[in-house]
Amino acid sequence: MRGADRPEELQALEKRYLEAYETARAGNYLPVFEEFEKTLKQSHAVINVDVEFLHFFTRNARNLYATYERAVEGQIRKPALLEFDQKRRAVGGTLFGSYAREISYAALSLDGLGPQSYGPYAIKLRDIAIRSRATVLENNSYDFVHKHDLKLGKRPPLGYVASWDNRHKLAIAKLAGFLTPATREADFPKLLLSSAGNRATDEFIEVLIYGTFDLNAIESVKGSSAVGSRDDRDLLRMVKHQLGSAGKTWIEK
Amino acid sequence: MIQQAFISGQIGKVIYAEDDRYFLLRIDQLEKPVECRPMDMSMFFNYGAEFITLSGEQLDLSQLRNQLIAQRQAYRALTMVISGLDGELDEESRQAAIEDAEGLFRDAATRRFVRARMLARPLPTEADIEVSRDIAIRSEATSVGILYQSILDCEQAITLVHKTWMEAGSDYFASQEEHDEGERILLELGVFADMAQALARRDATALSSIIITYGQRPELNNKIKQGTLILNDLRSRLSDKWDFPSAGRGEGKRKRHASGEPEHVAGSDDPVHEILAQFKQRREHPKSRTLKAHKAKEKVDHQIEAIGKHIRQGNIGRADRFLRDLINFHVEHSEREHLGMSLCALAKIAIDAGAFELAEQMVNYALMLGIDDVVISNTQAETFKAMGRFDDALTVYRETIERFPNNEVARGGYAEVLKAMGRFDDALTVYRETIERFSNDEVARNGYASVLMLMNRFSEVPALLPGTRLSSKEDWIAYHIVAMSYLRSGEIDEAIRRLAYGLQNNPWVTDKFYFANALALAKIKKRQFDEVLEVLPTNVIGLDVFQKQTRLVLVGHSQAALGKKEEAAQTLAQLEQATNPRVIGLKEAIARRYDLKRQSAPSLSPDEEDLLEKKIYEEEFFLAMAA
Numbered sequence: 001m002r003g004a005d006r007p008e009e010l011q012a013l014e015k016r017y018l019e020a021y022e023t024a025r026a027g028n029y030l031p032v033f034e035e036f037e038k039t040l041k042q043s044h045a046v047i048n049v050d051v052e053f054l055h056f057f058t059r060n061a062r063n064l065y066a067t068y069e070r071a072v073e074g075q076i077r078k079p080a081l082l083e084f085d086q087k088r089r090a091v092g093g094t095l096f097g098s099y100a101r102e103i104s105y106a107a108l109s110l111d112g113l114g115p116q117s118y119g120p121y122a123i124k125l126r127d128i129a130i131r132s133r134a135t136v137l138e139n140n141s142y143d144f145v146h147k148h149d150l151k152l153g154k155r156p157p158l159g160y161v162a163s164w165d166n167r168h169k170l171a172i173a174k175l176a177g178f179l180t181p182a183t184r185e186a187d188f189p190k191l192l193l194s195s196a197g198n199r200a201t202d203e204f205i206e207v208l209i210y211g212t213f214d215l216n217a218i219e220s221v222k223g224s225s226a227v228g229s230r231d232d233r234d235l236l237r238m239v240k241h242q243l244g245s246a247g248k249t250w251i252e253k
Numbered sequence: 254m255i256q257q258a259f260i261s262g263q264i265g266k267v268i269y270a271e272d273d274r275y276f277l278l279r280i281d282q283l284e285k286p287v288e289c290r291p292m293d294m295s296m297f298f299n300y301g302a303e304f305i306t307l308s309g310e311q312l313d314l315s316q317l318r319n320q321l322i323a324q325r326q327a328y329r330a331l332t333m334v335i336s337g338l339d340g341e342l343d344e345e346s347r348q349a350a351i352e353d354a355e356g357l358f359r360d361a362a363t364r365r366f367v368r369a370r371m372l373a374r375p376l377p378t379e380a381d382i383e384v385s386r387d388i389a390i391r392s393e394a395t396s397v398g399i400l401y402q403s404i405l406d407c408e409q410a411i412t413l414v415h416k417t418w419m420e421a422g423s424d425y426f427a428s429q430e431e432h433d434e435g436e437r438i439l440l441e442l443g444v445f446a447d448m449a450q451a452l453a454r455r456d457a458t459a460l461s462s463i464i465i466t467y468g469q470r471p472e473l474n475n476k477i478k479q480g481t482l483i484l485n486d487l488r489s490r491l492s493d494k495w496d497f498p499s500a501g502r503g504e505g506k507r508k509r510h511a512s513g514e515p516e517h518v519a520g521s522d523d524p525v526h527e528i529l530a531q532f533k534q535r536r537e538h539p540k541s542r543t544l545k546a547h548k549a550k551e552k553v554d555h556q557i558e559a560i561g562k563h564i565r566q567g568n569i570g571r572a573d574r575f576l577r578d579l580i581n582f583h584v585e586h587s588e589r590e591h592l593g594m595s596l597c598a599l600a601k602i603a604i605d606a607g608a609f610e611l612a613e614q615m616v617n618y619a620l621m622l623g624i625d626d627v628v629i630s631n632t633q634a635e636t637f638k639a640m641g642r643f644d645d646a647l648t649v650y651r652e653t654i655e656r657f658p659n660n661e662v663a664r665g666g667y668a669e670v671l672k673a674m675g676r677f678d679d680a681l682t683v684y685r686e687t688i689e690r691f692s693n694d695e696v697a698r699n700g701y702a703s704v705l706m707l708m709n710r711f712s713e714v715p716a717l718l719p720g721t722r723l724s725s726k727e728d729w730i731a732y733h734i735v736a737m738s739y740l741r742s743g744e745i746d747e748a749i750r751r752l753a754y755g756l757q758n759n760p761w762v763t764d765k766f767y768f769a770n771a772l773a774l775a776k777i778k779k780r781q782f783d784e785v786l787e788v789l790p791t792n793v794i795g796l797d798v799f800q801k802q803t804r805l806v807l808v809g810h811s812q813a814a815l816g817k818k819e820e821a822a823q824t825l826a827q828l829e830q831a832t833n834p835r836v837i838g839l840k841e842a843i844a845r846r847y848d849l850k851r852q853s854a855p856s857l858s859p860d861e862e863d864l865l866e867k868k869i870y871e872e873e874f875f876l877a878m879a880a
Contacts, residue, residue: 049296050281052265052325055332056302064379065335068370069263069328070303104299105292118292142290199287206292212299231329231353237346238336245341 004135004163012159017169020176029181033172036179039188040168044219045106045125045134045207046114051228054121054221055235058242061214106207108136108167111189112222112251115204116197121223125209129217133210134164138174140206164207171205215242220249255312261297261304262324267317268297280325283318303328327366330357334367334397337388340381348388355394364396365443371404372446375412403450410452410495414445417490425483435477442467444484452495458609460488461641465834466841471864481675489644525577528584529621549586553595556582561602569611580618589622597632604639607798607831612636627657631666638670639799641834646670661691665700672704680704695727702734703878711738729759733768737878740775749775756788766800771877773807777814778870785811802828802836803876806843810869813847822849835872842869 003009024033049057059065106125107114114122137144138160144150148157162170175191183191193204221243225236240250258269265280268289275289277297297304305324307317333354337347358364376382382401389398404411418436426432439445444467451459467473468481477483556579563572576599583592596619603612616633630653637646650667657663664687671680684701687694702714715738718731736751752775755768773785789804796804805827813821825840844850846857846865857865 047292047296050265050279052263052280053296056264057300059332060301062379064339064377065332067374067377068331068335070301101298103291104295105290117287140290140292142288199290231333231356234346234349234353235332237349238339238342241342241346 004161004166008158009161010166012157013162013166013169013173016159016173020172024176024179027179027181029179029183032179032181032183033176035185036176036183036188036191037168037172039110039185040171040192043108043110043167043171043192044112044127045130045209046109046112046122047104047106047125048114048116048118048120048122050119051121051232051235051239053119054123055239057123058215058239058246062242102210104209104212105141106130106209107140107193108171108205108207109189109193112220113189113195113253114193115195115199115202117195117199117202120227121221123221124219125213125217126219129213130207130209131164135208136162136164136167136170137206137208138170140202140204141208144206167205167207174205215246215248218243218246218248220251222251222253224253255314255317257306257308258312258317259297259304259306260317260320260324261302262321262326262328263304264297264302265321265325266293266297267321268293269312269317278314278317278321280321283321286314323362326357326360327363330354330363331367331370333357334371334400337385337397337401338380338382340379340384344388347385348392351385351389351394351397352392354397355389355392358396366441368400368403369441369443369446371400372407372411372449373415373440375415376404376408407449407453410449411445413452413494414449414491417487417494418445421487421490425479425486431478435480435483438472438476439483442470442472448487448491452491455496457492457642457645458640460491461643462834462837464488465641465838468838470841471861471868475864485674492644525580525618526621528580529618549582552582553579553587553591557595557598560599564599564603564606564608564611567606567608569608572608572611576615589624590626593619593622593624593626593629597628600632600636604636605797605799607802609636609640612639625656627653627660627663630657631660631662634663634666634670638666638673643670643674659690661687661694661697664690665694665696668697668700668704672700672707677704677708681708695725695731699727699730699734702731703737706734706738706741707875707878709741711741714738723758726761726764729755729761729764733771734878737771737874740771740778741874745775745779749779763797766796766804767877770800770803770807773804773811774873774877777807777811777873780814782811782814802831803873806836806839806873806876809840810843810873813843813849818847818849821847825849835876839869839872839876842872 021030021033024030060069109122109124112122112124139147144156144160148154148160150156159173160170171192178191195202195204221239223236225233225240227233228236243250254271256270256273258267260267267278269276269278269286275294276286277289277293278286307320330353333350336342336350337354339347339350342350354367358367382405386398386401386405389395389401418439422432422436426435444463447463447467448460451457451463464481464484467484473480473484556575560572560575560579563569563575579595580592583589583595596615600612600615600619603609603615613636616629616636619629620633630649634646634649634653637643637649647667647670650663650670653660653663654667664683668680668683668687671677671683681701681704684697684704687697688701691697698717702717705711705713705717715735718735723729723732732751733755736748736755739745739751740748749772752768752772756765756772759765759768769788773788776782776784776788785807789808805824809821809824809828812818812824821843825843828836828840831837831840842865846862846869848856
């Protein structure tokens, strides 16, 4: 967050944004550009998970489950081995230094759907729960590090990260080149986030959230009820119940 | 090569390191691991999901898949059992959860995992367990219903075990990390659950057995320093806080002083209590001279023999009825002291037959007579020892030694309990003091030598024991100990030669059994398992329960080692009623070493096999020495 607000980052992002604007103007699709930008300001963070994690996450805060599901009381997270912890931070550490392991990851979405390759259920996060601690990155951090060859201590290029409130500018900078006068509003979600269930071809803007979140941070969950084994479906029924009890919305896909 | 893996059954994922890259394996995509992204790491590690870590082993992908499937199934069953308790869910969802759990419970390891969790934590107030149990019964989800009922039955005990661990846990470990790891291991092994269940059943013997049963598990000893001591301390704390009916009856000093008030004794609806109370008050009975003394003794001896026979045959009901007749006869024609001795003699027969409850009952009757006799005290302590209640046995012996400082039996018994608890230094000290006080006490001398041997100081043993003269029973015991010192020092052939000689020439028939057991152990050490079956024929008459159990262990072990798994399982199944914690532990260890239960648990690595075999041998050696 602080990194995205550095003057040189802001300047570089603004420069990319203005270049995109000029390109749209020159290409005669400024109305589409402006409509896209307006829509992007309403974009939100989604996290895709499977039913196992979804049930775990929605029940996690409840004492009934926590009593039995944590082998050691009070233990939230077991420390991983030091060596592993360092390696695990390799990608994140390149970008976020020692904060890497505190970061949660989501994808920027317009239609409540996220990258399917992470799971069939998309958790949409409430804007208010993340806006003060979220940053967006042009690609998912794994691809970003490889794309810009950042492994050997090279500094990330400027203008590819933005604060939550400037997320539309980063998306414009990344995607304006794909707009045409014929682009329709219905095309915007797929433009922002493209996923066919293959991580190698997934394309999205990553949302980096400092810290974790709980059920309160969820606005809705989107997915299909008619998949999986019998006990998967039973789990999903319980998830819906938990969501309903907590005032969260289930959206059938 | 896979270097390290983190497996979370709770969220159905594995993250593993291979050639310094990290991969993700999902339960729904077992054939397609993908390279890990930061998002995967975050979801795996940052939301409190439980996981286990594997490293330093020959890990391969199929192993990880199998582990993930097993772990996921266990956690899924746990989730479903908890959901069944969830009063916020509608009944249809709860029923579905319970039915799902019942299906998953077909796997024994899954069932054990869930039980270990559910009986280790006090029931949260949100749990709606009576309704859950009823739903389970209605749905014919029997296993889940039984589990819910067990939680209800054990509710107070679970709370006590949990509270006691919370109070004591931090005393056992140097750091919070060690504490957490220790707690996790004990919980997952099922130690807390077993303790709660033993308390709920008011079964002090079962509580004591936990120490040995789990004390031998490599999972405990390899990972928790002083694991057995921790278990022992926990057991002591629980025993102090829990009202065991049998402990109340048998506890030495208190019982002795309370014996005049039989109504204070648990189970005082027993009519014998009243008879004994009256007997205690009586100064002289008018009918006491209706039989001449030698006639009365003859009659009593006859009754004891008949009762003993029923005890050995397992006809406890009949033995009990005959016992009442014996008591009535003593009341009519004899003195309290004589009845006390009769009861002690019968208690010893009951101990040898493994009828410990009956033995304890007889000791309690003897204590109620209000006579301060060292034999009664020693018998009480011996009963506790046989039941595995070592702390109680120590207490009684200590008090007995205070009151009867010149009784070498109490001192020897005290040392034997210390030896059985593995407190070898303390046992040596007691034996040494006994030898100093009673220089001709051959029992103490032999006991001292046997402890030296268990401490691997076997080279000191031959010098301590006499040479070639073999006339008394104690001489033969000494000869046995020297032979065992050869076995301990690795001179197996010499040990076999001596033990075979003892088996052949010992004139006391019943004492031949301990030579036979020791010889069988030596054969096992030489891996001559087929010869063990020749040395230890089955259906031998005259064996006491301890000798028989040792024999069954050695035979079962040999059968298992010869690949006769079904026969081994049948042999070891005969130890079902064993209360000796060491025997129970050995039964489990042998089953685990040779996979007699054919569980889906991962097979042992060569190192684990080696470690387990060493432990089995150590315990078998101890059994053979305790002969």
